[in-house]
Every structure is written in structure tokens, then in C-alpha cells.
């Protein structure tokens with residue numbers, strides 16, 4: 001949104017503002033607007049005499065109030081001598097959207113303030129402002145206490161002195177533009193003016209006008225078998241083998257059917273829209289000074305890097321600022337497109353100049369990188385080197401009019417009065433690729449191509465041969481005029497070209513201006529926009545790609561974009577985020593097949609490995625699941641959904657955070673309290689309760705007695721335990737009514753209410769375990785109470801854990817940890833941790849650990865080995881460990897804080913036989929095992 005004040009009587013206003021008269025009010029306290037400021041000055045003018053000071057327009061749908069007022073220049077400390085600087089006008093923008101009820105409300109905006117001369121020169125109309133002064137403010141945030149943005153305008157006397165038009169017209173215009181994300185914005189930049197639509201239409205219509213254009217783009221138009229079907233008799237097998245739109249293979253096709261097309265453009269427009277064209281065209285026209293007066297110079301650009309469609313829409317963007325891009329792109333075709341070994345230079349071949357021809361690709365052995373590098377980044381090219389490209393050795397050239405670049409020779413034999421000059425926009429790599437089959441891959445990515453090089457005078461592997469294509473509209477939606485394709489043969493109808501302009505030895509049979517072709521490939525456009533230094537166009541193409549990307553298309557796009565770091569990074573993020581869907585896409589499977597068949601490039605395989613690893617890493621997360629949706633589900637659907645969520649997470653990472661578990665926080669904190677009290681007991685008291693037997697698994701375990709590990713080798717565990725014991729102590733509690741094994745309770749006097757608290761908590765955890773197992777049953781497609789009878793005997797183990805505060809350095813050593821990497825043994829572990837942190841979970845795909853950072857109010861629940869085994873490894877029992885907490889108060893902090901946690905290791909009934917569950921694969925991986933045998937077996941190896 002914007003506003004303009006036309007200020008007349010500038011001299012008078014200057015006298016008023018700078019008129020040495022005292023301000024009538026204190027501007028520091030009141031900005032002196034609304035007619036109140038400057039009531040009197042020496043010339044006896046008042047603020048009311050000036051519209052600019054009287055009105056406070058409100059713009060942008062009541063969002064902003066604008067005011068201009070007379071202000072003193074800012075004081076620069078106490079030494080400021082009053083009156084040394086004249087007063088000025090200041091602009092104030094007040095945001096009216098801020099509401100004190102919403103103190104956090106913020107609105108960001110960018111402001112442009114400018115002064116221009118009034119456009120009242122005779123005959124000049126429209127908006128071509130001469131900015132006398134401008135000020136840009138970007139990313140200003142209006143918020144409570146910061147509602148007003150102010151900006152001082154330059155002294156009026158300076159404006160008058162420095163600008164004769166202000167002086168002469170005694171007027172100026174103050175302009176304000178505000179851009180904020182909430183409202184419409186126009187214009188965005190001083191060079192964006194209101195331009196009459198018909199003027200723009202005229203400009204747009206001048207694209208491809210052979211009568212006025214002075215730049216001629218020679219392009220290859222790719223034949224699209226899916227658009228113009230070949231009749232069986234006409235079809236060349238090689239032309240129909242591979243439809244252009246298929247993404248059939250990353251190994252590129254060696255043949256393409258295409259024909260020559262020409263588009264006319266204007267150097268005046270191109271040079272202003274692209275630095276690349278500016279450099280190329282200005283120098284080439286400068287060189288061409290010697291042309292005959294009265295003759296129009298026509299500069300020919302043989303496009304090496306894009307096809308007709310792409311060039312057409314690129315030019316459309318140059319002329320009209322809009323273009324059409326394909327909804328569904330074919331990234332493989334784009335990277336394998338014109339430029340990737342195909343050349344419009346081969347058009348000079350035997351056969352009809354304008355006929356469809358089969359082209360054989362050069363440099364088929366070149367690797368992907370060198371091919372991608374043909375679209376080198378935005379280097380501004382030097383003028384093209386002059387190199388011959390018209391006559392290719394061994395190939396008859398039918399284009400007698402094409403000349404060496406740099407030559408100003410005209411061709412008198414052509415009916416046209418246009419002198420022509422040819423530049424080939426070709427990457428430097430092309431030189432070597434076409435001279436040798438074994439191209440050096442040295443043209444690395446992101447090397448700017450500094451100079452367009454003419455195509456070297458070598459012929460393609462095989463001269464193009466003509467193919468007869470039915471002469472009909474290429475695109476049903478845009479039927480070309482009848483003259484577009486002559487009824488007999490292009491050569492026989494040379495006069496019928498709409499312009500009558502003959503460029504080569506035969507007249508152009510295509511109508512000009514050409515009807516729009518089908519939309520361009522966004523990736524091709526992105527490439528060529530970089531090449532032609534058109535960053536805004538490149539951005540449009542990028543936006544288009546990222547808004548049309550799907551899991552199905554993303555993998556091909558990922559492979560096709562390796563040259564472009566920005567785009568590639570965005571595509572990679574997408575692939576990683578949508579990995580589940582991408583990994584089952586057809587395109588991904590095809591790539592895997594190529595890898596398996598040894599067809600893929602090594603760097604592609606490396607790239608793939610990185611992406612897969614990243615994707616696996618990003619997939620490997622510990623989700624927070626609200627279990628109340630299961631416990632209190634209002635429908636079986638809701639229950640099932642939560643169950644699925646839980647089972648999915650257990651399949652992926654084996655770990656979840658559970659909120660809404662129903663255990664009051666007071667209960668948990670009380671258990672922590674009692675646990676802490678217990679561990680504070682003297683060692684000799686605790687040692688009397690010592691853990692003795694794995695079959696009991698009850699009692700106090702002092703520091704160093706346990707070494708959890710994945711190893712099941714007793715000798716190895718013993719060695720580890722000696723070398724790197726776990727730095728923790730624990731208290732193990734079993735079911736209290738066991739006939740064989742007794743819990744080791746401390747004296748009530750030593751630890752008041754310890755026993756009762758723990759027994760109650762034991763029951764609470766058991767109940768939650770039952771519910772959780774019900775959700776797993778549902779999630780596995782079993783009957784909800786499938787596990788009920790198998791877990792009701794409460795053969796669990798409640799473990800109170802205390803990790804003493806120790807030197808960080810002790811935890812830094814290899815294999816050292818508060819608790820070494822291990823998996824748990826039973827069905828589920830319910831883990832309650834304090835806020836210290838240090839628990840880490842290992843991603844089995846990458847080997848890296850992620851932190852299971854404590855989340856208040858949640859319980860960490862993970863799958864144990866027995867449940868994993870029960871489910872035939874469908875549910876994952878994941879390695880985890882406890883290390884020093886990641887956060888330190890300071891770098892020098894040498895001591896880790898003490899940590900407490902409480903684990904409830906749930907088990908199936910000890911007499912339960914664990915054998916492969918239904919719905920968990922057809923082949924059981926493990927023989928059945930008795931729960932007690934398994935658990936006791938594991939425990940006996942862990943302890944000393």
C-alpha cells in the first residue's frame with residue numbers, strides 16, 4: 001500500500017519549516033501534527049497553510065496512519081547548539097492494528113519513503129519518477145510500545161538547492177510505500193509503476209515478430225510421440241522406443257527426434273532482462289558496426305541448452321513477466337534435454353532443413369557431472385568467441401546464411417534484407433565433449449561458464465536423418481494457423497511461411513509469432529534461468545518445483561538436481577521428510593533396480609546412501625503419544641487409531657513417550673522422593689538388602705555390580721564389568737506375594753512408607769502395562785485382551801535407580817556410561833526419569849544415538865527383547881544407554897549432576913511360553929522360550 005503527498009509552494013514550506021521561528025509546541029512530546037504544529041513563524045504562515053501538514057491519511061484498510069510534521073533535528077548529546085541544523089519534515093507511520101488486549105501481537109512491515117519531482121513537463125505523462133531522495137526500512141516490527149515508525153526527510157532547503165526541477169516547479173512529491181505480509185502490496189519497488197495494460201499487451205505481442213526482432217533464437221523442438229503420434233508406416237522405431245515423457249531410466253537415451261524452430265526477440269528487451277544477454281548482445285552488436293546502412297542486423301543465437309518450449313517461455317517471461325510451467329515435470333528428460341549432448345547446431349544436416357530429424361547424441365560416455373555442468377551457474381559470459389559452426393566437416397550444410405561469429409559479412413543471396421550473425425550459447429564443456437567420446441569429467445559442478453563457446457566443428461556420431469511426422473498441430477489446445485505446416489513438404493511451400501522471411505536456404509515454414517507451445521519444464525527453466533543470469537525466473541521455477549513436488553516425483557528430481565545446491569537441498573529435505581512414501585514410489589524402485597543392475601553412477605549411489613541414512617535418521621524419532629485417547633476412547637475407531645500409532649512407533653524406533661497415562665504426577669514425585677531417601681541410607685544399611693540371585697532379582701545393587709550390555713557372553717560381560725562398570729546403584733523390587741522370593745525391604749524406621757509407596761506404585765505400573773499391552777494387541781490386529789491372561793501374574797521388576805554425581809571425565813572413556821548400551825529383557829519398560837537427562841536411544845539404521853530428553857509428565861516406554869521376540873521382531877527392542885547429560889552449566893563443569901530414574905520392567909507371566917504371535921510373519925524366527933528361563937538367563941549374566 002502506498003500514499004503520495006503532492007507538496008506545492010515548497011519554498012514557502014521551507015520558510016515555514018526552517019523559518020527560524022520558534023515551534024509553537026514541544027515536538028519532542030507531541031509530534032505537532034493535526035494542525036497544531038508551527039502556529040506562527042516569521043513569514044506568518046501556519047501549518048494550516050500546508051495540506052501536507054494538515055492531513056493524516058489512514059491507509060491500508062485502517063491499518064496505518066500517516067503523518068508529516070515539522071521536527072527539530074535529533075540532538076546529539078548535550079553539546080548540541082540549538083539552531084545549528086534546520087528543522088525538517090518527518091514522516092510518522094502509526095500502526096493502528098495493535099490491540100492492548102493482545103500484548104504479544106506484532107506486525108512486521110517494510111517501508112519506503114521517497115521524494116520525487118512532480119511530473120509536469122510538457123508532453124510527459126505516466127509515472128517515471130526521478131527519485132530525489134529515498135529511504136528504505138525493511139523488517140520493522142510494530143508492537144506494543146513500538147507503534148510508531150518515524151523517518152526524517154532531508155531539509156527542504158537542500159532539496160531545493162540540489163534539484164532544479166523542485167526549484168523550478170516549486171513542488172515535490174513525498175511518497176510512502178508500506179509492505180506488510182497482511183495486506184496487498186503495490187508497488188513494491190520504485191521501478192514498478194502503473195503501466196497501461198494495452199502497453200504491456202503490445203510489448204507481449206512483439207515476441208517472435210520477424211519484422212522487428214533483431215535476435216533470432218534457433219532452437220531444437222523436441223518431438224513428442226505422445227502428442228503427435230507417428231503412423232506405423234512413418235514411425236522410426238528409434239523415435240518411438242522411448243516416449244519423451246517417461247522417466248524410464250537414468251541411463252540416458254542416445255537418440256532424439258527434433259526439428260528446427262526459430263523465435264525472434266528484441267535485443268532492447270533481452271539486454272534489460274538478463275545480464276547474460278546484455279553482455280553478449282552489446283559486444284556482438286558493437287563488433288558488427290560495419291553493416292550496411294538501412295539493413296537490419298539480426299543476431300542469431302543457436303541455443304544449446306534448452307529446447308524450443310523452454311526458450312519460448314523464457315522469452316515470454318522476458319516480455320510479459322509471466323510464463324507457463326508444466327504441472328507434472330519429467331526431471332530426467334530435463335537433465336537429458338537439449339544441451340545434455342544434443343545440439344541445435346546439428347540442424348545443418350542433409351535432409352530438409354525444417355524436417356523432423358533423428359539426432360544422435362554426442363559424448364554418450366560423458367558422466368553426469370560434466371553433463372550437468374553445461375548449465376554452469378550465473379557467470380556473466382564474455383562475448384562469444386568466434387568459431388565456425390555452420391559447416392560441419394563431412395556434413396553438407398544447407399544453411400549458407402549462417403556465418404562465423406564476429407564476422408559482419410552479410411549474405412546477399414538471401415531474400416531477406418537481414419544480415420545475420422551467429423552465436424552459439426554453448427558451455428565450454430561442449431568443446432571437449434564433442435571432440436572426444438571420452439570426455440574429461442573435470443568440468444565440475446557449480447563452475448560458472450564464463451564464455452559461450454561456439455559449437456566445435458565436429459559432427460555428431462551420426463548425421464541426423466529425416467523422419468516424416470504428420471503435419472498437424474503439435475498441441476491440440478493451441479491449433480496453429482493453417483500455414484503452420486504446409487500440406488506437402490516444407491520446402492515446396494517456402495513462400496507460405498507467414499513472414500516470408502527466409503533464414504536458411506529454405507524459408508521458415510512456421511508461423512510467427514508462434515502459437516504458445518505446451519508449458520515448459522520447470523527444471524529446464526531453472527537451468528536456463530541460471531545460465532542466462534535471471535535469478536527471479538530461476539526462483540519462479542524453483543517455487544514451482546517445490547510446490548508441485550510429490551513423493552512420486554521427488555526422487556527423480558533429487559537425482560536430476562545434484563548440480564544445484566539450493567534446489568537439491570530443498571528436494572533432499574522433502575525426500576527425507578516424506579521418506580516413507582518416497583521409498584515405496586515406482587521411481588525409487590527403478591533407481592534401486594538400476595543400482596542393483598550396476599547401471600547407476602557411483603556418485604548417485606553415494607548420494608542415495610546419504611539420503612537413505614538421513615531419511616532413516618529423521619524417521620527415527622520418539623513420538624509423544626497421548627494414551628488417554630486409548631484409555632478413554634470415545635469410539636473404537638479412536639482406540640484403534642491410538643493403538644496403531646503406538647504399534648507403528650514400536651515398529652520404527654521401539655520407544656515412545658506416553659502422556660495421558662493416568663498416573664498422577666504426585667504419585668510419581670512421591671515415589672522419586674521415597675527412592676531418593678532410600679539411596680541416602682548408609683551403605684551398610686543398603687548392603688544388608690543386597691541383591692543375591694537372578695531368579696529373585698530383588699534387593700539392592702551397589703555401584704559396579706551390574707554391567708548392562710548386549711553381550712550374552714558371560715566372560716565378555718565379566719571383563720566389561722571390570723573395565724567399565726555402570727556408574728549407578730539400584731533397588732530391585734518384585735511382586736511381594738511370591739512364594740519363593742522375598743522382597744528386601746528396608747526397616748520402616750530407616751525408610752518410612754517406602755514399602756507401601758513402592759507396592760502401590762508396582763500395582764499402578766502393572767495396571768498401565770496391562771492397558772499398554774491391550775493397545776499393542778489391537779495395533780497388531782489381535783483381540784484387545786489377547787495378552788491379558790499372559791501377563792496377569794505380575795512377574796515384573798520395579799527398579800529404583802540412582803546415578804551418583806561423578807566426574808564427567810569418568811564417563812568420557814570408551815564404553816563408559818552411567819548405563820552401557822543394552823536392550824531390556826521383558827515386554828515393556830515404563831521409564832520415569834527426572835529432568836537431568838542422559839538417556840539415549842540408538843538408531844539401528846545409522847548407529848547414531850538420539851537423546852530421549854525428559855519431557856515432564858510423560859513416561860518413556862520401550863519394547864523389551866521378549867516382546868520383540870514374541871512379535872517375531874515386528875516390534876523393535878532398541879538399544880539404549882545412559883550417558884552424561886548433554887547440558888552443562890559451563891564448559892568447565894567437571895561433575896555431572898546426580899540423576900534418578902525409575903524403571904518398571906514388565907514381563908509376561910513367568911510360566912508363559914513365548915512363541916511367534918499371530919499376524920507377525922509366516923516364518924517364526926525363534927523357537928518358543930519360557931519366560932522365566934529367558935529372563936533369569938539374561939539377568940544372571942548381567943550381575944556379579
Ligand SMILES: O=C(O)CCC(=O)C(=O)O
Nearest residue numbers: 801819833839882901903
Ligand atoms: O535410567 C534410565 O534412564 C534408563 C535405565 C535403563 O535403561 C535400564 O535400567 O534398563
Ligand SMILES: [Fe+2]
Nearest residue numbers: 822823824880
Ligand atoms: Fe534399559
